[in-house]
Amino acid sequence: MILNPVAQRFVLHWGEMGSKWGVNRTVAQIHALLYFVGKPMPADEITETLGVARSNVSNSLKELQNWNLIQVVHIMGDRRDHFTTSSDVWQLFKIVVKERKEREFDPTISVLRDCLESPDLDKEDKEAQARIKEALGFMENLSQWGDQMLKLDPSCLMKLMKLGGKIKDFLNLLK
Amino acid sequence: MILNPVAQRFVLHWGEMGSKWGVNRTVAQIHALLYFVGKPMPADEITETLGVARSNVSNSLKELQNWNLIQVVHIMGDRRDHFTTSSDVWQLFKIVVKERKEREFDPTISVLRDCLESPDLDKEDKEAQARIKEALGFMENLSQWGDQMLKLDPSCLMKLMKLGGKIKDFLNLLK
DNA sequence: TATTAATTTCTGTTATGACTGAAACAACTG
DNA sequence: CAGTTGTTTCAGTCATAACAGAAATTAATA
Numbered sequence: 001m002i003l004n005p006v007a008q009r010f011v012l013h014w015g016e017m018g019s020k021w022g023v024n025r026t027v028a029q030i031h032a033l034l035y036f037v038g039k040p041m042p043a044d045e046i047t048e049t050l051g052v053a054r055s056n057v058s059n060s061l062k063e064l065q066n067w068n069l070i071q072v073v074h075i076m077g078d079r080r081d082h083f084t085t086s087s088d089v090w091q092l093f094k095i096v097v098k099e100r101k102e103r104e105f106d107p108t109i110s111v112l113r114d115c116l117e118s119p120d121l122d123k124e125d126k127e128a129q130a131r132i133k134e135a136l137g138f139m140e141n142l143s144q145w146g147d148q149m150l151k152l153d154p155s156c157l158m159k160l161m162k163l164g165g166k167i168k169d170f171l172n173l174l175k
Numbered sequence: 176m177i178l179n180p181v182a183q184r185f186v187l188h189w190g191e192m193g194s195k196w197g198v199n200r201t202v203a204q205i206h207a208l209l210y211f212v213g214k215p216m217p218a219d220e221i222t223e224t225l226g227v228a229r230s231n232v233s234n235s236l237k238e239l240q241n242w243n244l245i246q247v248v249h250i251m252g253d254r255r256d257h258f259t260t261s262s263d264v265w266q267l268f269k270i271v272v273k274e275r276k277e278r279e280f281d282p283t284i285s286v287l288r289d290c291l292e293s294p295d296l297d298k299e300d301k302e303a304q305a306r307i308k309e310a311l312g313f314m315e316n317l318s319q320w321g322d323q324m325l326k327l328d329p330s331c332l333m334k335l336m337k338l339g340g341k342i343k344d345f346l347n348l349l350k
Numbered sequence: 351t352a353t354t355a356a357t358t359t360c361t362g363t364t365a366t367g368a369c370t371g372a373a374a375c376a377a378c379t380g
Numbered sequence: 381c382a383g384t385t386g387t388t389t390c391a392g393t394c395a396t397a398a399c400a401g402a403a404a405t406t407a408a409t410a
Contacts, residue, residue, distance in 0.1 A: 005295040010307065013286045020279055022197045024398070035310075038302055043357075053400045058358060079408065080356065087306055089313040104195055111188045120180040127213055131262055132185065135210075138264040141336050148340035159346045161316050165323035170345060171334045199368070218387075228370045233388060254378065255386065 001049045007036050011050070026052055027060045031069055031085060035092075040073040040082030068095050090154040098150055105143060112136040176224045182211050186225070201227055202235040206244055206260060210267075215248040215257030243270050265329040273325055280318060287311040 003011065011032045018028025029050055034041060041049075047057045061083055064070040069092065073082045086092055115121065115132055122128065149157065160167070178186065186207045193203025204225055209216060216224075222232045236258055239245040244267065248257045261267055290296065290307055297303065324332065335342070 004297050006290050006293050006297065007303070009286065009293075010290055013283065017279060017283055020197050022195050026398075035306060036303055038306055055358075055360090055401075056399055059399090062358090087309070089309050093313070104192060108188065108192055111184065115181050115185055118181050118184075122179050122181065128182070128211055131210060131213055134262070134264050138268070141333070145336040145339055151340060152343055156343055156346060158316070159349070160342060161320040163346070164320055165326060167335060168327055168331055171331060171338075174334070201368075230371075230388075230390090231369055234369090237388090 001037070001041075001045055003033075003036075003049060007033075010036055024060065024063065026050070026056050027063050030057065030060050031064055034070060034083060034085040035087065038087055040075065040084040042078070042080040042082050044080070046083070067099050088154075090157070094150055097146065101143065101146055105139065105146075109136065109139050109143060112139065176212070176216075176220055178208075178211075178224060182208075185211055199235065199238065201225070201231050202238050205232065205235050206239055209245060209258060209260040210262065213262055215250065215259040217253070217255040217257050219255070221258070242274050263329075265332070269325055272321065276318065276321055280314065280321075284311065284314050284318060287314065 011029050014032030015025040015029040019025050030046055033046060033049060043054065043057050043061060046061075047054045050057070061070065064083075064085075065072070070083050070085045073084050075082055112132060112135060116129070116136065152160075163170075186204050189207035190200040190204040194200050205221055208221060208224060218229070218232050218236060221236075222229045225232070236245065239258075239260075240247070245258050245260045248259050250257055287307060287310060291304070291311065327335075338345075
């Protein structure tokens with residue numbers, strides 16, 4: 001498959017963005033490609049289209065599957081695995097948030113809790129202790145809020161976003 | 176300055192988290208250290224405490240200043256620059272969100288807009304076009320929403336977070 | 351079961367960027 | 381202005397992780 005210049009720009013930029021956020025470039029590129037083409041592709045075709053090694057594609061596809069961002073699909077009369085991703089950006093966003101939260105955010109919360117419970121904690125230094133508590137409390141709140149937001153359906157989240165800063169007025173009504 | 180084991184754990188873990196999110200490890204460690212100690216530190220002391228090269232600290236401090244995450248402070252009778260960070264996690268969070276948004280999110284929006292306006296765009300492929308539009312629309316909404324949220328004061332954001340999933344009921348009242 | 355197709359694993363290479371230590375620079379002090 | 385202190389720049393080293401290509405493995409077909 002030959003990508004037109006626009007598709008190339010899209011895929012390449014997505015790869016660069018991935019790098020800046022701690023995502024392997026090829027992984028990000030493959031996902032962008034699958035999103036763009038919008039239909040299942042076999043690994044070989046991805047390899048040719050992106051011009052990277054077959055093994056690289058294989059590992060990246062596995063990574064994307066671990067992230068629940070792509071699915072394997074089969075096509076009648078074709079032995080090969082085909083890969084596809086959701087075309088619903090909201091869903092993709094939610095998956096990424098959920099996965100990153102579980103992999104990196106929640107473990108950090110555990111570490112902070114451990115820190116506060118540790119016998120090595122300097123009980124004298126009340127201020128440092130308070131700051132760790134602050135950080136922990138903040139992350140716990142954010143975590144809980146995130147979980148609840150992830151449960152809402154896209155249309156609801158959309159409404160919330162559209163409301164934007166006006167949310168302030170609503171919150172004030174509660175007082 | 177000798178860090179007790181808890182402080183070490185905190186700083187080291189923060190460094191690891193930074194790496195996973197595309198932030199240089201030393202940069203993240205220094206910020207964690209300044210947050211933990213809660214008072215201004217000169218570069219030399221940071222160097223000794225973390226056990227890294229002086230030049231590394233110098234560059235990382237500059238990076239943190241570019242991010243508006245630390246401030247230079249002077250102490251009477253001491254020629255050296257001292258560095259300090261806010262102890263308000265909300266403020267720190269907002270700064271990071273704002274900076275990353277401006278550096279990476281907004282430029283991506285520009286690229287997507289360019290893609291859609293490009294004469295190279297394959298006008299035949301309406302579906303691919305629609306997907307790019309979807310992605311762009313999503314990011315634009317998120318961007319606008321982010322800007323407005325960043326303007327709200329912490330207490331307001333706190334309330335919004337505490338409300339959590341119940342926000343759904345409020346949104347339904349609007350219909 | 352032999353053959354082919356498809357995928358994964360493994361080993362070595364390469365690219366990137368973090369990091370060091372020395373040297374240069376700048377600012378201050380007596 | 382010489383000497384001292386403090387900071388930055390720079391060139392080279394090192395660590396990490398991405399990546400390529402070959403070999404090995406697995407699965408399907410005939």
